[in-house]
Amino acid sequence: MPTIFEQPADLLGAVGQQLGHSDWLEIDQQRINLFADATCDHQWIHVDPEKAAEGPFGATIAHGYLTLSLANLFLPQIMEVRNTSMGVNYGCEKVRFPAAVPVGSRVRGVGEVISAEELKGGVQVVVRMTIEIEGGERPACVIDTISRFFP
Numbered sequence: 001m002p003t004i005f006e007q008p009a010d011l012l013g014a015v016g017q018q019l020g021h022s023d024w025l026e027i028d029q030q031r032i033n034l035f036a037d038a039t040c041d042h043q044w045i046h047v048d049p050e051k052a053a054e055g056p057f058g059a060t061i062a063h064g065y066l067t068l069s070l071a072n073l074f075l076p077q078i079m080e081v082r083n084t085s086m087g088v089n090y091g092c093e094k095v096r097f098p099a100a101v102p103v104g105s106r107v108r109g110v111g112e113v114i115s116a117e118e119l120k121g122g123v124q125v126v127v128r129m130t131i132e133i134e135g136g137e138r139p140a141c142v143i144d145t146i147s148r149f150f151p
Contacts, residue, residue, distance in 0.1 A: 002080040008123040008149035011081065011116040019111035019127065022077035024134060025070065026106050027062045035066040049103070062101040067141045071129045074109025079127065081149045093126060093144040099136055106134040114144060122150035 003019045005011055029049065036042045044051045045061055052060040072089070081087060101107060114126040124146060131141040 002076065002078055005079065005081045007083045008081055008151055009118075011113065011123045011125045011149065012118065013116075014113040014125075015116055017113045019078040019113065021111075021132075022074040022109040024106040024108045025073070027066075027101050027103060029060060029103050032060060032062055032066065032103060035063055035069075039063070039065065041065075057100050057102055060103045062103070062105075062140075064097040064141070067097065067101055067107065067131055068095060068143060070107065070131060071109060071141075071143055071145055074129060074131070075111070075127065075145060075147070078109060078111045084149045084151060086150050088148045088150075090124065090146040090148050093146060095141065095143045097141050099133060099138040099140050101133060101140045105136075107131050107140055108134070119148065122148050124148050 032046050036047050041063055045055055045057065046063055047060065049060050110130045110132060111127045114128045116123060116125045127145050129143050129145055130139045133140050
């Protein structure tokens with residue numbers, strides 16, 4: 001269940017607030033292959049299960065940018081800003097990929113509000129999204145997402 005902010009201005013007092021976590025999502029080979037097709041990145045570590053089984057990860061792995069793109073799925077699961085005319089993905093400040101995501105893994109997003117500031121007509125918020133791998137020692141991705149919300 002997402003953390004709910006009744007209006008964009010409520011984000012201003014949320015710096016340091018933990019937002020909880022999203023649902024788990026299994027990363028299957030079909031999702032990896034579709035991402036490879038969409039981005040024309042068909043490197044064998046992603047799309048060739050037989051060769052990847054002999055490679056450094058023992059199986060195919062998700063593209064780093066596939067893992068990063070899941071922030072778009074997870075963010076609405078962990079926070080909801082009500083009474084807005086629109087929300088805009090403004091970008092990222094920092095992205096790291098500490099661990100690979102082997103096919104068949106389950107991942108989820110965990111969030112924390114890092115900063116919030118008023119802008120002309122709205123609020124900009126930075127949420128640090130950590131994409132965890134179930135049972136993993138290190139996260140798959142850590143990203144500081146920047147969103148703008150307008151009443």
